[in-house]
Amino acid sequence: MPHSIEPAASGRAKCRGCSKPIAKGELRLGERMPNPFAEDAEMVLWFHLQCAAFKRPEPLLDALASTEEDVGERDALEAAARNGVEYRRLPRVDGAQVAPTGRAKCRCCREPISKGSWRVRLVWYEDGRFDPSGFVHMGCAEEYFGTAEILDRLQHFASELGNEDVAAVERALRSA
Ligand SMILES: [Zn+2]
């Protein structure tokens, strides 16, 4: 079965991209992949469309190309997904946070990320799972990702951030 876009049959499934529930009736991406635990079986990973655009761009673009559903925001979803195909590391963005300690090293410059400074949280996708995979300095984002236009992704996956936090993140991004 190809990847598909379909309305959520219930409100019980959680999005793999953000771990939040997908509302009943909301259009979602079903990414189909071989089940690593059972031969000749498939498993389906569900995503909010926006989360899929940011974290699973190829399956979303496949599904958008073939869906007969009326997808609102189609152009914006496609643009975000194409961006993630062009800049291969962008789908690793998993939000922004203040470093609680000074122990983690930046995946880009290998220098420590000082306690209390903003950092980009990264995840690594493999076999249907996203695992935490470290951090980069906000100021290293452009070098690491190839583009510094990541504020929308940071905000999307760190929905707890207030307006002042977002402004601080934006300043940190531009500080490179
Ligand atoms: Zn989601």
Ligand SMILES: [Zn+2]
């Ligand atoms: Zn760095």
